[in-house]
Amino acid sequence: MTTHQSISTNLDTIENSNGGGGGRVSASVQDKNVLDKTNGKKKQKVTKLDTNPPKGTRDFYPEDMRLRNWLFDQWRDVAKTYGFSEYDAPVLESEALFTRKAGEEVTQQLYNFVDKGDRNVALRPEMTPSLARMVMAKKGGIPLPLKWFSIPQCWRYERMTRGRRREHYQWNMDIWGVAGEEADAELLSAMVTFFKSVGLTSDDVGIKVNSRLVIGEVLTELGIPEEKFAATCVLVDKLEKVPLDAIQGDLEEIGLDRSVVEKLTKVLTVDSIDGIKDVLGEDSEAVQQISNLMDLCKTYEIEDWIIFDASVVRGLAYYTGVVFEAFDRKGVLRAIAGGGRYDKLLETFGGDPTPAAGFGFGDAVIVELLKDRDLLPSFASTGIDTVVFAQGPDLYNTAISVATKLRQAGQTVELVLEKNKKSKWVFKHADRLGAKYVAIIGSEEFENEQVAIKNLQDGEQSKISMNELSKWVEDSKLVE
């Protein structure tokens, strides 16, 4: 599963750290005073330290990280609701796992290199091959059906730079061992549940569905051998973006006639199931598959989100049946997510035939969409409950005790660790953190074994006995 289109969105989607734009900002600094151990002398080296993350990658400052965690939590919650188990694999895999010869972008733009042990390795461009490897490693030890999800960081490398990102995070949901469209529909339902959970409606997002069997049946009718199926699908996917002339070379490489492609594209512009039925006939497996999927979507009550679209084929070679793609109804953004059925993938690795379906859902386009629809929560607040502050160095030990008590009662507490800070600074600091309370230990309060607590929301101040701090924490929870 991959939605690699979604990597290539604006650089400032989740990150907001690079001063804008798609390129590198030259915020270089000097690496002074480097110690040379050979002679123990200081060398005035002028190595420049680039403070930007590597080209095409992101830093996650706390606010960006809160957004990322929020998004991942939404994904995790939906996956769990549907009974999926989380897994992970190394971000670095053997290159051989990803090299397929079907002209896919995902394999052409591999972030691969030779490591120090002369191994050909790659930063994963997608998660599905790792999943296949993991399942095969257990040699049948994993009971099917398997319903697994993961949120891997995926990488790609292009020589030509168009300000596109080289990494993204991608929610993957996969069902293995179920041949019927029931699995595809369950995946579509999970995807819609996520969209709803973040406040999107079927007016914002649609999911185009199709089956590669449509192409398969047309090719069979035209007498094109089955081996050309995967590469043809990748080619047809490219036709969405570039004119036929531009991929003349690819055509010849596959050994396909121009007329075949023209015939294919003609079928793929048919925009209704009935229209496809007219072309492929009542008994067409493709038609039955799509019809069955549509019926299931009705039962899931997600039919408002689903659109049959014969032109959707997705750009990965391994899809075999149902394919789908979530899209922005406004038509402004790239594909939000994509997936489908890939019943033959495990066989290509030498494994047993295993029906499989899944999707990949990138972290970039969805955030753009949520921003555009004003559905993104604010991540400005750090979530700190109370800033604890001693009004003098001799009171610092008491501040430690107060912070400890509040933490033990379950609060998120920022203890002011500097002994020389003024109240004015502390309140400004608390405000910047988005804290709810400031707990002040002054000498008067100390003598009375009390803490002065200021509620930053309503400005009210109260004095709480040291012994009653945990009660105060409980009471303040009730108020919220």
Add this chain to the structure above:
Amino acid sequence: MTTHQSISTNLDTIENSNGGGGGRVSASVQDKNVLDKTNGKKKQKVTKLDTNPPKGTRDFYPEDMRLRNWLFDQWRDVAKTYGFSEYDAPVLESEALFTRKAGEEVTQQLYNFVDKGDRNVALRPEMTPSLARMVMAKKGGIPLPLKWFSIPQCWRYERMTRGRRREHYQWNMDIWGVAGEEADAELLSAMVTFFKSVGLTSDDVGIKVNSRLVIGEVLTELGIPEEKFAATCVLVDKLEKVPLDAIQGDLEEIGLDRSVVEKLTKVLTVDSIDGIKDVLGEDSEAVQQISNLMDLCKTYEIEDWIIFDASVVRGLAYYTGVVFEAFDRKGVLRAIAGGGRYDKLLETFGGDPTPAAGFGFGDAVIVELLKDRDLLPSFASTGIDTVVFAQGPDLYNTAISVATKLRQAGQTVELVLEKNKKSKWVFKHADRLGAKYVAIIGSEEFENEQVAIKNLQDGEQSKISMNELSKWVEDSKLVE
């Protein structure tokens, strides 16, 4: 901050996927039927697909992943309780960020390579340099003090293989902008809070503390220039593991006399603060620093966990003051975590002088320790509440509706997607998943608009009306 020792633990700590042992298991399979797009013919390629993850890396199967998530959640909870904000940086960084010339293991074992754009990059061996880069990129825009945490995956590469892992996850906690030991003590307190949260006591774990000022003051007294400080500390750290003769070469490279090292090691065997006071004098800054830290630890009520140990120096060049190391009291395992103060790191990158302290806490040794002490929870259950199952193909639509209702009420639901499964299989499946209930839609129940629900814990079966499923979910929560 790094605890790179902790990478080098048994391969089967968190993973349990590779059939045991530190080496590669040769579970290779054949990549048959590879399609060659050049001529469109099937080639009988015999490329072997290795189903193992790359050497020294781990797969996380669902059970491993639940353990990992549990550990990360514990770390996150503690970090949040202490008011720390999470951040992240790319796993791939410019190599220049990590190359220091002090003979550290962490920089000698860099997992670096040249990318396709001829850039020298590396998979990060530690997180602190990325943190420095991120802070500098904001050019003073990040208000201090900063309290940030992260859980990065860190990498290393050794040519010589000793079955050691090449990656680990590492909890990092850092405080920037606070010069006093109050920051170091806050970090130690957070670490202890974590230990307590997972059930460990000060009988299981101790934390050795020291200050590099001790070495600094001895070197100054011996007339050794300040520039040799960092490399000397790295060397002294190595003395913990290898005899002096073995690092004769390193000694000469730094330009240190053997007698200096002998004098140093003598001081470092002093096992009490009073003993150090005798050597360095009452007014020694090192002594005052350590004494102050010890007093703070008493206030935090963590003094049972803390041991002064002058021999602890840690292996990273950039530490300047307090250093500490959590260890297994039984003396069996390697260091559990380590950290300290690194007030000059930002300057070496060309930034402003900024006091800083932090620690790194690897995911390997702690899991070994928890296993050894029988404190690790079971991660066998998938957390599924209810398996929903239609007793016939014509009832499948109702199963979808039931699953949807239960999910909307907050349950984790596994819907049986195959229409041909028998009850016997379903109950075995539910048992394997560790599910609590099986909801069966049979024809009789269907006619009465009911669902038969079997409680797998007590074996009781009840019939619930379709309309009352969400009420049943609420009621079943109360029972638990």
